[in-house]
Amino acid sequence: MRILSLAGRRLAASIPTLFLILIGVFLLLQLAPGDTVDAMMAQMGGGDAATARELRRFYGLDVSVPVQLANYLWRLVRLDLGFSAIYGKPVAAVILERLPPTLLLMTSALSFAFFFGLLFGVIAARSVNRWPDTLISTVGLIFYATPSFWFGLMAIVVFSIYLQWLPAGGFEDIGAVSTGVWRVLDIASHLVLPSLTLGLIFLAIYLRIMRASMLEVLNLDFVRTARAKGLDETRIVTRHVLRNALLPMVTLIGLQAGTMLGGSVVVETVFSLPGLGRLAYESVVQRDLNTLLGIVFVSALLVILVNFVTDLLYARLDPRITAES
């Protein structure tokens, strides 16, 4: 209960931040050349000034900017994100449709990066300054410098075009109408390459942090005590060191949530996944500013939620955090 209230307080503290972001981006978008109505008129193939005026009145764009902002925020409180002129439905509906692929992609990329980062970090720390450590650290550095979209393209060349093991893009096979387990397997096979691509840079970061934090914890007194008790190395690492060394990794998940969401814009475009990131890209190209603002809201919300979960996880791993407050 105490954990919840602590994390809840942090959650409440991030509400002003959320409003700050929305107000800032809303005002920023006022500077954009052309508004929603211009985009609509362009799609309809032009129209006269009277129609434009009528449309502006309909979408509430004929009042002053502060009033528009107040209207927007008031609608937002009721979870109404406005109307997308390009897609012809409410922005909330458009975003909700696109959210599942992105959430799936982020979860699988994060799990991949976290698991292998942990594994290789531990291996590197256990063999510090010997060849496995050098090899892992070098590969990690190269992964860190690899542009994700380029890695994705090269993975398509190797695994989809030459070896033909995995699909080159899309979320599921449209041709084959499958249900149940087969559909799950189909989607999973479509997500392998995107998850690897998105997770690569985080794998590099996690393994570096894990290695450093393992080295630090391995030198602490309680590890020496455990050794003195005669525990074998595997037991010391799994039972005593790992839990303590995990803390910086968990912090990092929260810190990197935004970066990962940003990375999914590029990865979803490479693999033509119908997700939130691709929607962000499309709304920039099509000048669908209402949708873009909605995406800003949802992605900030997502980052805040991830941080909330991280807080809970953190307190679970380290009881001292709740005890201190």
Added chain:
Amino acid sequence: MDAAKRYFRSPAAVLGLILLLIVVGMAISAGYLYPRDPLALAGRPLIWPFANPRFLLGTDNSGRDIAAQIFHGARISLLIGGVATLIAVTIGIMVGALAGYYGGWIDNILMRITEAFQTLPNFVLLLVLVAVFGSTLTTVTIAVGIVSWPAPARLTRAEFLSLRSREFVQAGRTLGMRDTQLILREILPNALPPVIVYAGVVMAVAILLESALAFLRLSDANVASWGNLIGLGRDVLRVQWYVSAIPGVAILTTVLAVSLVGQGLNDALNPRLKQR
């Protein structure tokens, strides 16, 4: 001098410096080796690398010399990376110095803004900025700089917080020095080294951000940029994968070089941290 000696003792740091010098050399020599416009048509489209001695790295979909684009692209990447880093570090130092030195409500407001920037995914903010201000070389560079300042700001603030109550600052205050003097002449020189070292990370990320933007065709299409070329190569990925592969190697090399040099400087300037 000690620091230089320590730097050259690390093979990774030396390798990074060599790679960086190669990239800088490419940027400088681009004008002499390929004096023609790198985006002008040069020959038959889609010639494979090493197939024609005139086009060492082959040609792209519309018959432009890939080698020329790689050399001129080095200029663009270093320019955007360098200037964006300068912008980010300058804003970061100003915000961090004010927040850390004054504390109180100034700190509160500035940190709230920093937090807002960090909560919004930086690539999404980059998209918003490009949607609003368009995608010329100048606007893209400034936009990349604007999304990258929060980390240097936090670093500067932390340094200022730990330095502002040190004895030499108190001595300065007793001597009647004004706030601006204390900030600029006394604290800043001491707070600067870790921030400058961190600039390596900022630059690596800035180059990656710009190339991702260019790949999405949201960066300046009228300059030879590596990201642009990868985006073009995507159309012919099935067979002529080298069009995308070659500029990717260039980006990887540059980012690797910048991070290795940054890491090397960090270890050389903060030797105590390295003794693990």
